[in-house]
Amino acid sequence: MGTVLVTCAYDPDGVLKEYAAEAAEQSRRIAGRTQPFSASAPGTFRSTARQAELDAAKFLRVLGLRDAYATSATSDAGIDVLGTRVAAQVKWQKSQVGRPAIQSFLGACHPDISNRILCFFAYSGFTAPATNLADSVPMALFRFDGSPTQWSPANLVAREFVEVALKNR
Structure with missing residues (x-):
């Protein structure tokens, strides 16, 4: 858990790097305690995969990735949410x-x-194997429960990403 995984090539503007050390320290303090994040109104229920994609895009916009949008449902090439600085x-x-x-x-995230x-x-x-691979990339993993709309970071990368994003909003 001591490695700051978020400070990699996936931060071309250096936004996350600037606060990575502080975010890593905060993540260490909250390690093991996952805080759900409400991205939409309480009581909302995702009834379809498409609604989950739209909600994920909204969640990323709330975190400051303002141009994140859900891609076309029929030709997304394996990428459901896209923005200038994010792919999901x-x-x-x-x-x-x-x-x-x-x-x-x-594989869908080509050059x-x-x-x-x-x-x-x-x-x-x-x-566990999926989480281990995501940690090594790094990739932020989030779990959502469907009702109410709750997002929980599922790995250290996601916790650091949320901490930094909320600090910079």
């Missing part, structure tokens, strides 16, 4: 997301988007 995948499924899904998303912050949202959470 959203899985609305009952089983946990495994390492193959993380690898597939990484022209390699300098974006990578995020993965899942209703069901993530397997």
Whole structure:
């Protein structure tokens, strides 16, 4: 847990690097305690995968990535949310997301988007191998429960990302 994973090539403008040390310290203090984050009104229920994608885009906009948008549902090429500085995948499924899904998303993130912050949202959470791979990339993992709209960082990268983003809003 001592490595600051968020200070990598996925922060081309250096926004996250500037606060990474402080965010890492805050993350260490809250390690093991996941704070849910409400991205929309209490009581909202995601009834479809498409709504989950729209909510993920809204969540990223709340965190300061103002141009994040849900891509076209029919031709997203494996990327569900895109912005100048972010690319995200959203899985609305009952089983946990495994390492193959993380690898597939990484494959979809070809060179022209390699300098974006990578995020993965899942209703069901993530397997340990998926989390280990995401930590090594780094990729922020978020779990959401569907009702009310709650987002919980699922790895250290996500906790650091949220801490820094909220501080910079």
